[in-house]
Amino acid sequence: xxxxxxMSGGGGEGAPPEQLALIRESVRKAREPRAKPRxxxxxxxxxxxxxxxxxxxxxxxxxxRYFDYAVPAELDADAQPGVRVRVRFGAGRHRVRDGRRxxxxxxxxxxxxxxxxxxxxxxxxxLAQVVSPEPVLSEELLGLTRAVADRYAGSLADVLxxxxxxxxAKAERQESPAxxxxxxxxxxxxxxxYVHGPAFLDALASGGAPRAVWxxxxxxxxxxxxxxxxxxxxxxxxGALVVVPDGxxxxxxxxxxxxxxxxxxxxxxxxxxxxxxxxxxxxxxRRGSVRAVVGTRAAMFAPVRDLGLVVLWDDGDDSHSEQHxxxxxxxxxxxxxxxxxxxxxxxxxxSCTVEAAQLVESGWARPLAAGREQVRAAAPLVRTVGDQxxxxxxxxxxxxxxxxxxxxxxxxxxxxxxxxxVPRRGYVPRTACAQCRTAARCRHCAGPLEAGPLEARDGGxxxxxxxxxxxxxxxxxxxGARRLRAQVVGARRTAEExxxxxxxxxxxxxxxxxVLDTVPGTPALVVSTPGAxxxxxxxxxxxxxxxxxxxxxxxxxxxxxxxxxxxxAAAALVREQSAGGTVVVVxxxxxxxxxxxxRWDPVGHxxxxxxxxxxxxFPPVSRMAAVSGPPEALAGFLTAAGLPPDAEVLGPxxxxxxxxxxxxxxxxxxxxxxxxxxxxxxxxxxGAALAAALKAAxxxxxxxxxxxxxxxxxxxxxxxx
Numbered sequence: 001x002x003x004x005x006x007m008s009g010g011g012g013e014g015a016p017p018e019q020l021a022l023i024r025e026s027v028r029k030a031r032e033p034r035a036k037p038r039x040x041x042x043x044x045x046x047x048x049x050x051x052x053x054x055x056x057x058x059x060x061x062x063x064x065r066y067f068d069y070a071v072p073a074e075l076d077a078d079a080q081p082g083v084r085v086r087v088r089f090g091a092g093r094h095r096v097r098d099g100r101r102x103x104x105x106x107x108x109x110x111x112x113x114x115x116x117x118x119x120x121x122x123x124x125x126x127l128a129q130v131v132s133p134e135p136v137l138s139e140e141l142l143g144l145t146r147a148v149a150d151r152y153a154g155s156l157a158d159v160l161x162x163x164x165x166x167x168x169a170k171a172e173r174q175e176s177p178a179x180x181x182x183x184x185x186x187x188x189x190x191x192x193x194y195v196h197g198p199a200f201l202d203a204l205a206s207g208g209a210p211r212a213v214w215x216x217x218x219x220x221x222x223x224x225x226x227x228x229x230x231x232x233x234x235x236x237x238x239g240a241l242v243v244v245p246d247g248x249x250x251x252x253x254x255x256x257x258x259x260x261x262x263x264x265x266x267x268x269x270x271x272x273x274x275x276x277x278x279x280x281x282x283x284x285x286r287r288g289s290v291r292a293v294v295g296t297r298a299a300m301f302a303p304v305r306d307l308g309l310v311v312l313w314d315d316g317d318d319s320h321s322e323q324h325x326x327x328x329x330x331x332x333x334x335x336x337x338x339x340x341x342x343x344x345x346x347x348x349x350x351s352c353t354v355e356a357a358q359l360v361e362s363g364w365a366r367p368l369a370a371g372r373e374q375v376r377a378a379a380p381l382v383r384t385v386g387d388q389x390x391x392x393x394x395x396x397x398x399x400x401x402x403x404x405x406x407x408x409x410x411x412x413x414x415x416x417x418x419x420x421x422v423p424r425r426g427y428v429p430r431t432a433c434a435q436c437r438t439a440a441r442c443r444h445c446a447g448p449l450e451a452g453p454l455e456a457r458d459g460g461x462x463x464x465x466x467x468x469x470x471x472x473x474x475x476x477x478x479x480g481a482r483r484l485r486a487q488v489v490g491a492r493r494t495a496e497e498x499x500x501x502x503x504x505x506x507x508x509x510x511x512x513x514x515v516l517d518t519v520p521g522t523p524a525l526v527v528s529t530p531g532a533x534x535x536x537x538x539x540x541x542x543x544x545x546x547x548x549x550x551x552x553x554x555x556x557x558x559x560x561x562x563x564x565x566x567x568x569a570a571a572a573l574v575r576e577q578s579a580g581g582t583v584v585v586v587x588x589x590x591x592x593x594x595x596x597x598x599r600w601d602p603v604g605h606x607x608x609x610x611x612x613x614x615x616x617x618f619p620p621v622s623r624m625a626a627v628s629g630p631p632e633a634l635a636g637f638l639t640a641a642g643l644p645p646d647a648e649v650l651g652p653x654x655x656x657x658x659x660x661x662x663x664x665x666x667x668x669x670x671x672x673x674x675x676x677x678x679x680x681x682x683x684x685x686x687g688a689a690l691a692a693a694l695k696a697a698x699x700x701x702x703x704x705x706x707x708x709x710x711x712x713x714x715x716x717x718x719x720x721x
Contacts, residue, residue: 154326
């Protein structure tokens with residue numbers, strides 16, 4: 001045994017002199033009295049700025065403020081503004097020992113500021129730990145997140161959870177590459193197709209801050225044009241941020257930037273990258289190694305240095321609306337960034353939302369569009385099939401595919417792929433009366449009646465999509481008929497029907513379960529739900545937009561605007577009219593969204609919608625908040641809230657119950673509970689007062705506690721019915 005202890009790799013006697021010295025030094029330091037970790041009892045405080053102002057990670061509104069902590073001397077060097085820290089919270093003012101508050105649970109937070117003294121007169125607890133010396137919360141990001149929290153009546157801690165990604169120690173240990181010099185100024189390229197396109201690029205390249213609403217021409221060049229705008233901004237020595245709806249769009253802009261500028265000049269921030277890689281790229285942006293960012297919704301808070309341009313593509317897409325509290329929209333966040341950083345702003349898309357039209361109408365932004373001749377040359381031919389044609393069309397009654405659509409598909413398949421857009425996925429998700437088209441509703445909860453594959457084919461029992469109860473004796477409450485028709489036929493059944501109609505042609509589907517990115521340019525039928533349309537090599541030869549009336553008749557203020565946006569997004573993937581590109585939309589041709597699609601005039605449609613909403617006082621002309629909860633709790637909340645004098649309360653009205661087995665919608669009732677919703681509307685200029693009043697009322701409720709029923713508040717809800 002003694003021989004083993006005497007081996008050179010064992011105890012201290014056979015160790016080299018350097019190792020023995022290191023061991024003695026470690027033993028000497030271990031014998032010295034040292035403050036207990038994380039409590040820092042009797043520990044000396046920092047000589048300079050001994051107070052740290054901390055934002056604790058408590059997303060409750062009544063604690064939405066800063067708390068002061070003492071800075072131990074050993075943490076002085078690392079405890080700098082912007083770092084992550086851990087503190088003890090909730091100890092109470094009576095747990096004081098030797099002039100220092102102790103106890104409480106450990107909680108994460110951000111060190112916001114170092115101060116010479118505290119505004120709090122009592123004893124302070126000490127910082128428990130500096131999690132990492134890497135500063136992740138800059139002064140600019142703190143100001144932005146505070147502005148977002150105030151606008152949406154939320155807490156700063158909740159917004160910071162959206163803005164700062166989770167820490168990865170491995171990523172922090174890796175050094176970011178040195179920043180590259182500014183690239184040369186790019187050529188305008190396809191921006192020459194727009195009236196003021198080259199002038200917009202000139203303003204970016206000279207360091208200006210132009211603001212524009214860009215109505216992009218149909219086709220695949222939009223990503224190249226975004227990359228050119230980013231390159232012009234980088235050439236001026238400033239940073240750029242691009243936010244797109246999904247990973248497919250981000251990949252296209254990423255590829256366009258790589259082709260134009262090479263690698264190393266931009267970062268791609270998407271959820272597909274994984275936590276560590278995404279945090280490493282985020283750190284490269286914060287450290288200034290990368291000056292351009294492309295990403296999905298979460299990238300709207302990316303800490304780009306010297307921000308010179310923010311770009312938002314397709315602001316009407318639902319993906320831009322955050323589902324976590326306080327549920328900010330990317331458009332509003334980027335508008336705040338453009339104002340706070342005084343940078344350029346570009347809101348682009350094939351279609352045009354009412355909010356975008358308001359930015360132009362108010363003079364805050366300028367329109368950036370092509371001339372009518374250029375639009376007609378780039379757009380496909382659009383044909384319509386209305387109720388009158390369907391009533392006299394035997395093929396439509398038998399196979400749900402109008403003769404015009406069938407002929408267009410047959411002709412298009414001779415030259416390439418044909419896109420078929422279906423409003424919903426699945427197999428006959430909704431049913432209606434075959435005689436008067438009244439929607440089939442459940443007798444118990446008024447939910448929509450649905451049919452599966454067997455029921456749709458054999459006329460079996462229907463089921464409610466909300467409560468799940470079966471329905472075996474339905475009759476129409478309007479006309480008394482008992483026959484049903486498919487109100488919205490899903491993508492899977494449409495694919496089966498088309499497969500039978502065109503047996504020699506391959507059929508591909510793209511939807512929630514499996515979204516295709518691209519398809520080859522060979523003849524094929526591509527059945528897709530809205531938003532999942534893949535890009536075809538060389539463009540689609542034709543597109544069929546089925547069941548258009550199903551999107552137009554949704555009980556929502558944005559139904560027409562959203563239907564037009566989804567139609568144009570699909571039609572923009574079709575070849576131009578001179579190359580034979582044709583689009584058939586199955587909807588009543590006299591309706592305004594259908595006419596806007598035929599003329600390819602989404603801007604005119606948005607302007608008219610804006611004028612009508614201004615007359616009625618609806619958003620975006622007014623500011624609105626949705627408040628929902630159990631009836632008694634909702635009534636008490638609205639009574640106690642000190643709403644602005646010009647506020648108008650609409651409702652309350654009952655909310656539909658949560659569908660059985662489906663995830664709970666934001667602001668919706670839990671399964672089995674009956675909630676109501678009220679809308680609170682204020683005129684322009686009172687939005688900040690409304691948000692402040694609702695936030696104060698919600699904070700007071702949370703401070704009281706006592707098991708009060710939940711009340712949800714959402715500022716600027718995307719759907720108001």
